[in-house]
Amino acid sequence: MNISIIGTGMTRFGELWKVSLLDLAHEAMDQALENSELLPKDIDALFVGNMLSGILNNQANLGSLLAEHIGTGIPAFYMEGACASGGIALHNAIQSVLSGQNKTVMVVGVEKMTDHSGDDITAGLMGAGSEAERQAGATFPGIYAFMARAYMEQYGVTEEDLAAISVKNHFHGSFNKKAQFRFTITINDVMKSSKIADPLKLLDCSPITDGAAAIIITSKKVSSKKRISITASEVASDTVGLSGRSTFTSLSAVVKAAKKAYHKAKITPKDIQIAEVHDCFSIAEAIAHEDLGFSSPGQATKDIIEGKRTIGTGNLIVNPSGGLKACGHPVGATGIKQIVELTEQLRGDAGPRQVNNAKIGLAHNVGGSGTIAVIHILQNNL
């Protein structure tokens, strides 16, 4: 693919009561324009990733609403794919550029969650589950708790082993000035935190977050050192309900999308030096490492505990931003935030959390319980 990222923007992630959904999106969009040194008139189309604005904010038609900010009457598209809404928006933006319909496109992911109560948000998020799961009173922590129980049983992994994932991501998040949580935690902290859905505890779970992120991609030839290439963008889907799947310890949508992405980019998992993966829950990151080919089945937590995925000690650094767990998870923004983080890392602009000599990065964005997965591979060719 001949597509480059030429601009990025991202708000601080967190509990941001002073700003609205539009404030967040506008801030990220303005930053992306400034970073790319483009003007609004240079943008051919806008793709928006968001899951909950119609449910929580009573605001549909978000594509047109955000296009007003650019002010040029460009085509605008709203993309929803649960927590993978951002990744799906980017995938469709890429397709529009590859088709020749557009040359330079902005993609923004945004979510405003903390204006609402936790139980209302939990109910809204369950819109991404199956009807049977909703009728059962299941929640997403509960659905991932099923996976955790199956994984622990199959591989002899303990709750303490899974807790090491949250510990790593908080360590990384402590270096990220835009992260929701900038403090370190211990395995004991995770184990002592309140239970949400057994065996998952509060510190196994990503938080409720406000935030936005935006990028600008182009097919035009650019010589800027800020240019990062997108070498693969692949999507796959699976059943919405978890119960009918043949396995609970792997997500087939991830395996399929990753296999296609590695093939398109002409690389293998061993070539990846840095990855942003969808750690909505600690168990989700363990499964991600294995589905992406970073670790053998059942070995992900061992590799994490040995420091192989940690800045400073690892050879393949996972979630240098702090991941969803520490950086935060404004669901529609997460897929774009992952791309912003990888772009900054591949440019060498990540400051205290910079991964040395990173040239190839992977983003893994998942919707629902693995209902849909989006894999992007980015490369610094300079």
Added chain:
Amino acid sequence: MRNTPVTAWRKQKITAPHIGKQGRILLWTLIRVPSAFFIDQAPYPVVIAEMEDGTREVGQLVDWKQEDLVKNRIVQMVLRKLHSTDKDDIIHYVIKFRPV
């Protein structure tokens, strides 16, 4: 969950044939932080059960004790109220599991 008389009427045809079917617990969790509709029921277990015909179903476990939360516990599908509603709303019934 927002249900209407029409959705309740349509779903009863799908629900009725399941009543009385048995299976065994494959996976379980205990929901302690529920969504808005289930607050008055928490904590409550939700299970994935493997039914006698080999299908897998997800559902809430009712009439449970702590010792029922184990793999391979035999459970049966029963008809129960989904969750409490306002006085003006319809009462919606769904399939749940109970230990046998």
